[in-house]
Amino acid sequence: MTIQRINQRSPKINMTLSLIGKAVLVWAGILVLAVVNGAVREAVIIPALGLPYALILSGVLLMLLIFLVTYLSLPWLDTRKTTQLIVIGFGWLCLTLAFEFSFGLLQGKSISELLDAYTFNDGNIWPLVLLATASAPYLAAKFRGWV
Numbered sequence: 001m002t003i004q005r006i007n008q009r010s011p012k013i014n015m016t017l018s019l020i021g022k023a024v025l026v027w028a029g030i031l032v033l034a035v036v037n038g039a040v041r042e043a044v045i046i047p048a049l050g051l052p053y054a055l056i057l058s059g060v061l062l063m064l065l066i067f068l069v070t071y072l073s074l075p076w077l078d079t080r081k082t083t084q085l086i087v088i089g090f091g092w093l094c095l096t097l098a099f100e101f102s103f104g105l106l107q108g109k110s111i112s113e114l115l116d117a118y119t120f121n122d123g124n125i126w127p128l129v130l131l132a133t134a135s136a137p138y139l140a141a142k143f144r145g146w147v
Helices: 005-050 051-077 080-108 111-116 128-143
Strands: none
Touching: 005 051, 005 080, 051 128, 080 111, 080 128
């Protein structure tokens, strides 16, 4: 491989690494909003509405926040390629699952307790939030008319 060929590939690699870094930063922002959402749910919404309605409301609010943050961050992410948008969504899904399971296990929860969040019992819509997380980059780009 000649030096010229390596130099021709470097901008593409740098651009990809930049996109990955930006996507992780956006996900971190979503994570902060999710933690705040959870705190508000526990402190305010559950006492006011009860568990089933609080989980539904909190889940819907989180999905809206995910979509809004994604929609607003798309120009900064600077990609309109369907494959990259799908990969970003899948990456966010993987990061979310890794965070959820790691944090849960660190809190001393069993795998069985953690997997309970993936059922639709008692108003829990967490699986829909995961679907929203994975699909948000593509759907937001579609909403913008980019894909």
